[in-house]
Amino acid sequence: MNQHMRPEPVAFIDIGAQRRRLGSKIDDAVSRVLTHCQFINGPEVTQLEADLAAFCGAKHVVACASGTDALLMVLMAQGVGPGDAVICPSFTFCATGEVVALTGATPVFVDVDEATFNIDIVSLKVGIGTARKLGLKVKAVIPVDLFGQSADHDAIGKVAKSEGLFVLDDAAQAFGATYKGRRLGTFGLATATSFFPAKPLGCFGDGGAIFTDDADLAERLRSVRVHGQGSEKYDNVRLGLTARLDTMQAAILIEKLKIFEDEIAARNRVASRYSDTLGDIVTVPNVTAGNTSVWAQYTIRLPNSAKRDVFADALKAQGIPTAIYYPKSMHQQTAYKHYPVAEGGLPVSEKLSQDVISLPMHAYLDPAAQDRVIKAVCDAVS
Template structure:
């Protein structure tokens, strides 16, 4: 190869490789939907819900149009609104706080643990105190299982119970991970997830789901996702949304779920290779005791003094893409900076926003390609 030619770029997330592996099964699944023409609430939707319930251990699964709708629908079902506070980590994607603000409630941002990137229990306690001082009623906490790793659900659950709050787990990035032997979907009042294409279990478009053991909540959620429908579609008993998952996405997800366990195992092998190859030059992610991760992202922290933009450029030249999740924590963003934060501020979130960077991660990242990534990272750090 001519040394002046740029190397073939490494895919950041390789959806095409998965598509090749699934072969004709997706085409056939889509074709069945095209054959029966039940594009809304076709038989595949209920079939997927049953399979997701069996996979997660949750009693009820309500699929919906996106991970954001999954969060919003639970808050709506619980009547969260003006005067209520919902505690959220600041170091996460904006959908977590956005869903709260859309109900008219106040998101109160709390800090995360620098090692796990997940919600810090002590900051959560301070956030609850801050909310009460402001005259707000703490109603719920939304822990996020960030980058594929579960939050500390025992600690969060205990704090929420002591305060009379419910827990809505945001597992948009972590469906398939487990906490102390139980898969996500079984913690708190409800769990929300996303089937956005880049997620570990992703569709070919938007989609989401809510997991709960509460039969009454599941019934309310099914009404909310169809405009608050009562006995029929012209008897609307509550405010709702157009929150359905369409049949085509359900059919695609049924096929992807069949290989999901195998893909999770492959992602963990990739994460282990990264940890071995990079653990002595950057801060690699650590999985909490008793937890497993689905590695939605492989996020490293650069050493002090390392210029992140320069590092990203050095990798780009080698054909290695990177991404920054998240260059601004939520409380630093224009739409959210006027909402309250926990007493003591959010120093860990702010520090992480300055030094994290994510590397290519997917189930089809073979060893030679990954070696290229590792070599490029080590070269950029030492250079």
């Protein structure tokens, strides 16, 4: 097949299809903001916070400027800083560990479970011991609900309680998923999520939110969100950020949230079709019984013989894009190499970084496109 005959590429994540579905609803929502001109902390922000709380069952929601700010604000509100350690999985997007380093605290990287890609409980315990041996005060653990599936929050909560840590759940990729029948947003002290456009629930720019049942924390977060202000605008009582979600993004998210459950169901249909047809050819994602995933990514592992770059090129030739999350785990990256890792190393994270690859996944991937992806994977592996 020559260059000019290449098939039209399948969209890896199709924001355009969703935009067409929502049509004038988005235009009208943005237009209302343009009319009232309350671009910062306008009425839509408060409305969105209430809608999100109703959706996931959290008592308090604080919308903010990004998923990274969501994590950072909680650490700041909790007074995490130099001399403290926060335990993070290494196989994750850099923001998880980055926010810890930004407070002056030390991220201590631990390994993940090979089946779920989420934090490994044994490694978590080892990491806590490693941090203490280094003379650090272990303050918190940031489990990640990776690729759309919840981490094991009961087991994490148990370790955290016995060790005196708070849990900050990084649900940047998994808002909308459930753990043992409960939606994410109510586990640990607080949950952070991201509304980056490619996320299952995304806005048209950067955005994020924090969920908590702790009223005092919610109040501190609202202060951190605006330069640490106190009861008077110019009496700043703590260090803070400019971390507000702008009103326009809130207006867009209100409309998107209305179709979110329907989209989650569609993502699950795509995922089951992939898993049913590809399960014998590659290692397909493992969703723990009792959990649901929102499939932010559909990440497979290739059989030992398959070279990942050759596989990616073969799919690309068929118009099928792929992506690698994450070619380097955090403890292997230049900015984070010098931070401690759990004693005994992180072999699973390192192994996953070598053989994972993600396939197109979104709510608008029609059966014909799914067929193309499935056929391309089968051809490339055989």
